Amino acid sequence: MDFALTDEQRMLEETLTRLVTDQVSPEQRRLMLGASAGTSALWRTFSELGLLHMPFSEEVGGLGGDGTDLMIIMRALGRGLVPEAYLAGLVLPGQLLALTASDKQQARWLAPLLEGEHQLALAWQEYGARYDAFAISSQAIQRDGQWQLNGRKEVVLNLEAAAATLVTARLDNGKLGLFVVPAGASGTSTRIYRTIDDRPAGDLTLEHVTLPLENCLSEDVSTALAAVLALGRAALCAEAIGAMEVACDQTLAYLKERKQFGLPLATFQALQHRMVDMHLHLEQSRSMAILAATSLALPSSERDYKIAAAKAYCGESARFIAEQAIQLHGAMGMTEECYITPYAKHLVMFDHYLGDSDYHLETVSDLLKAA
Amino acid sequence: MNLTFSPEEQVFRAEVRHFLATALPQDISERVRLGRHLRADDHLRWQNILSEQGWLAANWPKEHGGPGWGPVQRHIFDEECAAAHAPTVVPFGVNMVAPVIMKFGSVEQQQYYLPRILRNQDWWCQGYSEPGAGSDLASLNTRAVREDDHYIVNGQKTWTTLGQHANMLFCLVRTDPHAKKQAGISFLLIDMQSPGVTVRPIITLDGAHEVNEVFLDNVPVPVENRVGAEGQGWTYAKYLLTHERTGIAGLGHAKQALRHLKSLASRIEHRGKPLLEQPSFRHRVLKAELELMALEVTNLRVIAAARDGGVPGAESSLLKIRGSELRQEISELTRRALGPAALPFFPAFLHGDDDLDEASAQNAAASAQYFNRRKLSIYGGANEIQKSIVAKTILGM
Incomplete structure (x- = not known):
């Protein structure tokens, strides 16, 4: 049992904390969000720091980072609400490639990803299936030595910046296949937008999209997809911890600074206890994020049980902290310019990424041991 | 980071489990399992067994006769005890007054009380709360007035858990009514058999007799039963609250x-x-x-x-x-x-x-x-x- 970070991990954490403090102020974040899609200066810095290699195994050219390393990175990104698609554009599609792609496919898609030459996206989600990655209706048919894809993928994060999108589709035999669809492929159309918490996203429509055989990464991706989504959920929990920390810190600072009735708000017991409740939610969620990060290598049902529990728990805490942060900032908490509001928005919408609390509580329920 | 227990810790868990399976009397664990209140004798029997095993003072360091366990082992021990329906060790002696005596008591107090606690010979209870001093404990009113080599103690303590079985009371008293609230408090060890000590049951809403009122009426307490310095009782009480x-x-x-x-x-x-x-x-x-x-x-x-x-x-x-x-x-x-x-x-x-x-x-x-x-x-x-x-x-x- 060990909660301490290794020396390397401590260095990584310090470096990232400094980077986020220096380069991702609210003002800088607004500028980044306004910039067009493409490789940014910050992404190049990520590359120089080895972050693009970190979460991948040495077999595929990565640095062999584990769940704790990913947690450190995601927490730091969460503290700055860093608008780079580290998870959506690199980790999730990259891990799926690492688990499914042939050497040749990895050379074509994974190697440049790790080198920072391109980004990717993962299109697993369809409104019709809600959060269930395995109940989708997009289809892939193999015909005349080619694959043909039809369907519509919704809220694909990092879609515009991606050189290609990994797309799940149902095969004739009922299994789930995984395909690389290059940006602008004939038959694709996109609608690009931002989510309400400012993440770049879009919908991807596939109409008779024809792909060569080599663009099929897997004809049975279920196991790999489940593993990658579990990793994504653990990473989101860690990112939310970073955002919760800032929401708590900023709210506390505001309570100490803001005066009403001639006294700082921090002197009022009703507000003190609310603030403590936020802190309690944060610490319990931190424990759950640690549980998730250290469960990635467990057998799949144990992994899914613990990570679902963590995602469900963090989802509720994140919303609680967000709502308290807004409330304790009073009317200022309702403004777009308030430091806290981007954090509050992400912490509420956290529940809509990779499954909400209700969805994950169902998973816990399915796997609950009676006694 | 990892959340798994080391092989040594797992061996320790197995050892504790085996001990509980063989040493914990079935009639006692059955009482605990059914949620029945334990009789004084149930507590004493189990604590004697633990004392024999050297595990009664699970939190104590080796030099005072404890097993020298670290926090992880103590956690494992607690977890296994709860799982086996073992009674919770009555904490007032072994986990509450003992650390204070170890840290602040005189050599004589250590030599007299600690071995008795270790051998389960005294039943301690806690004299902290008073009718007028609950959350605001430092406002306590029980007075101890020095007369030669004794304090004469007058006042009332309450919520004294299992005080009906106890023969010793550790007690916060006010020795200096003029000092600032926390500064006038001292820490006394009181023999419950002293004249002037009366224990009355308080029945809680579940019908149980778990807590008591303790009345102290001109109770003479030898000065050597004061732990540490006069007026420092609050510091010791706070130490206790942060200890382990x-x-x-x-x-x-x-x-x-x-x-x-x-x-x-x-x-x-x-x-x-x-x-x-x-x-x-x-x-x-x-x-x-x-x-x-x-x-x-x-x-x-x-x-x-x-x-x-x-x-x-x-x-x-x-x-x-x-x-x-x-x-x-x-x-x-x-x-x-x-x-x-x-x-x-x-x-x-x-x-x-x-x-x-x-x-x-x-x-x-x-x-x-x-x-x-x-x-x-x-x-x-x-x-x-x-x-x-x-x-x-x-x-x-």
Whole structure:
């Protein structure tokens, strides 16, 4: 049992904390969000720091980072609400490639990803299936030595910046296949937008999209997809911890600074206890994020049980902290310019990424041991 | 990071489990399992067995005769004891007054009291709260006036847990009424057989006699029974409150209670199906399960910090708040699970020696325990006080 970070991990954490403090102020974040899609200066810095290699195994050219390393990175990104698609554009599609792609496919898609030459996206989600990655209706048919894809993928994060999108589709035999669809492929159309918490996203429509055989990464991706989504959920929990920390810190600072009735708000017991409740939610969620990060290598049902529990728990805490942060900032908490509001928005919408609390509580329920 | 116990720790767990399986008398564990109050003799028998084994003073360092366990081993021990339905060791001697005597007591006090505690020869109780001093403990009024080589103590203590069985009382008294509230307090060890000590039961809402009032009427206490310096009692009391609080979440008890709840709710039928499958009930069980998972990791974080030399400070307040809330929620669900079977009340079975038919016996404690568990968020500093401590010490408000 060990909660301490290794020396390397401590260095990584310090470096990232400094980077986020220096380069991702609210003002800088607004500028980044306004910039067009493409490789940014910050992404190049990520590359120089080895972050693009970190979460991948040495077999595929990565640095062999584990769940704790990913947690450190995601927490730091969460503290700055860093608008780079580290998870959506690199980790999730990259891990799926690492688990499914042939050497040749990895050379074509994974190697440049790790080198920072391109980004990717993962299109697993369809409104019709809600959060269930395995109940989708997009289809892939193999015909005349080619694959043909039809369907519509919704809220694909990092879609515009991606050189290609990994797309799940149902095969004739009922299994789930995984395909690389290059940006602008004939038959694709996109609608690009931002989510309400400012993440770049879009919908991807596939109409008779024809792909060569080599663009099929897997004809049975279920196991790999489940593993990658579990990793994504653990990473989101860690990112939310970073955002919760800032929401708590900023709210506390505001309570100490803001005066009403001639006294700082921090002197009022009703507000003190609310603030403590936020802190309690944060610490319990931190424990759950640690549980998730250290469960990635467990057998799949144990992994899914613990990570679902963590995602469900963090989802509720994140919303609680967000709502308290807004409330304790009073009317200022309702403004777009308030430091806290981007954090509050992400912490509420956290529940809509990779499954909400209700969805994950169902998973816990399915796997609950009676006694 | 990893959350797994080391091979040595797992061997230790097996050793504790084996000991409990062979040494814990079945009639005692059965009483605990059924939620019946223990008789004085049940406590003494079990504590004598632990004392024989050298495990009674689980928190003590080796030089005072403890097993020298670290925080991880103590945690494992607590968890296994709860799982085996072992009685909780009465903490007032071994875990409360002993650390104060070790740290602040005279050599004579250490040589006299510590071996007696280790051998389970004294039954200690705590004289802290008073009718007018609860959360605001430092406003206590019990007076000790020095007369030659004695203090004459007058006042009233209350909520004295298991004081009816005790022969020793450690007590906060006011020795200087003119000093600032905290500064005039001293820490006395009082023999309950002294003239002027009267113990009266307080029956709690579950019908149990667990706590007492202790009246002190011109009680003579030898000056050598004062621990440390006069006027420093508050410092010692605070030391006690921060000492070794990693067990404060009651995690072993919460785990055991949740296991019991799930087992109960999967046996109880509701419209032809196990109650555990009824959606709204299941939802609450799941929420408790999640809270327990989070609490367990938080507890391990605090234990690991203590193991690595940190002092658990205000984190224990977090554990206390969330641990008590969780245990209360589980007791609420256990009572609800029984439905109408939660209504019958058999105090002579729960608190005494009366027999009861098997089916009624299994269910008898649920409601009484629910009411009893309300104490968890009140004692040891009410949860609201804990929140104020966190606000002050962690958040600097």
